[in-house]
Amino acid sequence: xxxxxxxxxxxxxxxxxxxxxxxxxxxxxxxxxxxxxxxxxxxxxxxxxxxxxxxxxxxxx
Amino acid sequence: xxxxxxxxxxxxxxxxxxxxxxxxxxxxxxxxxxxxxxxxxxxxxxxxxxxxxxxxxxxxxxxxxxxxxxxxxxxxxxxxxxxxxxxxxxxxxxxxxxxxxxxxxxxxxxxxxxxxxxxxxxxxxxxxxxxxxxxxxxxxxxxxxxxxxxxxxxxxxxxxxxxxxxxxxxxxxxxxxxxxxxxxxxxxxxxxxxxxxxxxxxxxxxxxxxxxxxxxxxxxxxxxxxxxxxxxxxxxxxxxxxxxxxxxx
Amino acid sequence: xxxxxxxxxxxxxxxxxxxxxxxxxxxxxxxxxxxxxxxxxxxxxxxxxxxxxxxxxxxxxxxxxxxxxxxxxxxxxxxxxxxxxxxxxxxxxxxxxxxxxxxxxxxxxxxxxxxxxxxxxxxxxxxxxxxxxxxxxxxxxxxxxxxxxxxxxxxxxxxxxxxxxxxxxxxxxxxxxxxxxxxxxxxxxxxxxxxxxxxxxxxxxxxxxxxxxxxxxxxxxxx
Numbered sequence: 233x234x235x236x237x238x239x240x241x242x243x244x245x246x247x248x249x250x251x252x253x254x255x256x257x258x259x260x261x262x263x264x265x266x267x268x269x270x271x272x273x274x275x276x277x278x279x280x281x282x283x284x285x286x287x288x289x290x291x292x293x
Numbered sequence: 294x295x296x297x298x299x300x301x302x303x304x305x306x307x308x309x310x311x312x313x314x315x316x317x318x319x320x321x322x323x324x325x326x327x328x329x330x331x332x333x334x335x336x337x338x339x340x341x342x343x344x345x346x347x348x349x350x351x352x353x354x355x356x357x358x359x360x361x362x363x364x365x366x367x368x369x370x371x372x373x374x375x376x377x378x379x380x381x382x383x384x385x386x387x388x389x390x391x392x393x394x395x396x397x398x399x400x401x402x403x404x405x406x407x408x409x410x411x412x413x414x415x416x417x418x419x420x421x422x423x424x425x426x427x428x429x430x431x432x433x434x435x436x437x438x439x440x441x442x443x444x445x446x447x448x449x450x451x452x453x454x455x456x457x458x459x460x461x462x463x464x465x466x467x468x469x470x471x472x473x474x475x476x477x478x479x480x481x482x483x484x485x486x487x488x489x490x491x492x493x494x495x496x497x498x499x500x501x502x503x504x505x506x507x508x509x510x511x512x513x514x515x516x517x518x519x520x521x522x523x524x525x526x527x528x529x530x531x532x533x534x535x536x537x538x539x540x541x542x
Numbered sequence: 543x544x545x546x547x548x549x550x551x552x553x554x555x556x557x558x559x560x561x562x563x564x565x566x567x568x569x570x571x572x573x574x575x576x577x578x579x580x581x582x583x584x585x586x587x588x589x590x591x592x593x594x595x596x597x598x599x600x601x602x603x604x605x606x607x608x609x610x611x612x613x614x615x616x617x618x619x620x621x622x623x624x625x626x627x628x629x630x631x632x633x634x635x636x637x638x639x640x641x642x643x644x645x646x647x648x649x650x651x652x653x654x655x656x657x658x659x660x661x662x663x664x665x666x667x668x669x670x671x672x673x674x675x676x677x678x679x680x681x682x683x684x685x686x687x688x689x690x691x692x693x694x695x696x697x698x699x700x701x702x703x704x705x706x707x708x709x710x711x712x713x714x715x716x717x718x719x720x721x722x723x724x725x726x727x728x729x730x731x732x733x734x735x736x737x738x739x740x741x742x743x744x745x746x747x748x749x750x751x752x753x754x755x756x757x758x759x760x761x762x763x764x765x
Contacts, residue, residue, distance in 0.1 A: 244348035244351065245342060245347045245348040245349075246347075247347060247348045247349035247413050248348075250349050250352065250409050250410065250412060251337075251348060251349060251351050251352055253409050254352040254355055254405075254406040254409045254410060255352075255355055257405055257406065257409075258355045258359065258402055258406060261398050261399075261401070261402045262398075262402075262511065264398075265394070265395060265398050266511075266514070266515065268394075269515050269518045269519050270518065272519075273519075273521070273522040276522055276525055276526055276529075277525070277538065279529075280525065280534060284535055284538060284539050
């Protein structure tokens with residue numbers, strides 16, 4: 233595959249702007265959705281973990 | 294019947310529910326990655342260009358799955374709302390909490406990719422006289438309403454049931470809204486995609502099918518992930534959560 | 543059953559007659575908003591006439607949102623709603639009479655007032671009967687669907703904006719057919735289909751709304 237062929241493909245028959253805009257925006261939104269779901273899960277997990285540690289410490293003292 | 298009854302009782306147990314969803318989440322995630330990669334690469338690289346629309350046709354492979362999911366997600370919201378109101382199953386409320394953000398994002402994305410597709414194909418980003426555009430916009434407003442209502446009501450249980458009522462009322466109204474807007478002239482094409490009636494060559498609909506299935510799996514992953522988070526959040530002070538998180542750290 | 547209904551209706555009317563500003567404020571708002579539109583369109587008769595159906599119907603929807611916000615609030619605050627739900631499992635009669643009275647003082651009041659505003663916007667006189675008929679058939683849907691939203695948000699301190707967000711998307715068909723009916727007559731065609739649609743929507747929402755309102759009120763009371 234030559235570079236010219238890749239450029240030709242990426243131009244999408246002069247509709248490149250629209251095609252890549254659609255796919256790019258989808259990638260951004262879906263990735264944001266996935267990452268936010270993971271982050272909020274991780275944040276909650278750490279939050280509860282800190283709670284448990286704090287409870288243990290207050291039990292010992 | 295006995296097995297069903299056991300399942301029903303287990304669904305009432307957050308602990309069982311949390312564990313049960315883990316393999317589903319993994320499976321959905323894996324399937325989504327595989328299917329969406331196959332469908333997107335196939336659609337962008339190997340599928341032939343449309344003889345009329347040229348390469349802008351390739352937007353169909355991302356636009357149609359998002360719009361299908363926008364509607365499917367709302368139907369599942371309505372179904373979950375019904376289950377919550379009739380059987381008072383708490384996990385239905387958890388499902389509603391998890392579905393709304395996905396629905397909001399995917400509906401907005403469907404509108405945006407549709408506009409981007411419409412520009413080269415019909416020469417306009419947006420028309421006010423097309424039933425599908427307007428009903429998708431209304432869908433976005435319904436998602437906003439559900440989100441806003443849940444934020445506004447402080448009592449979590451009441452918020453869930455209020456959202457369930459709203460989701461069901463919205464579900465009944467969507468077809469009415471759609472048919473009423475269809476009164477106006479339409480400049481959209483007829484619906485191009487259905488599983489039973491294939492109006493496109495295999496090289497074109499196969500990647501579309503892969504992306505639709507992939508998007509359902511992505512929906513499955515996001516919803517199961519968020520449901521598990523929501524279960525943990527609601528159960529954070531119980532013994533099983535303390536045990537679960539204490540044993541992993 | 544009938545006695546119960548008339549008794550409830552009498553009570554609602556008494557309540558409404560005691561707080562007349564609740565009835566008058568939305569109508570004054572409507573008049574004010576039409577004035578703003580007329581001035582914003584620089585008072586040009588042709589522009590005003592062309593936009594009158596759209597302006598009037600949009601403002602009818604928005605004004606109803608203002609009026610609906612208070613539909614259950616007073617009864618919610620002073621505990622009357624709670625009493626109603628203690629007496630009956632689902633007090634449909636009480637809810638229905640509330641809806642009827644509310645429609646009479648807002649929806650029906652608009653049926654009477656809006657044609658006058660239409661005249662002010664240079665709508666031709668022969669269009670006004672259809673505008674009135676469309677309003678008569680359309681406003682019950684607004685009241686019924688709006689009541690569901692009002693019941694869901696009655697427990698909130700600031701329900702107004704969220705009520706509009708919940709209800710207005712569902713009222714798009716009423717707006718479409720209402721405007722379309724008037725425009726149809728302006729073009730010289732009979733607006734039968736639109737009026738049938740409006741009537742069908744109203745019948746469906748009158749039938750279904752009391753159940754949804756009752757469920758929503760019960761949820762709001764549990765908070």
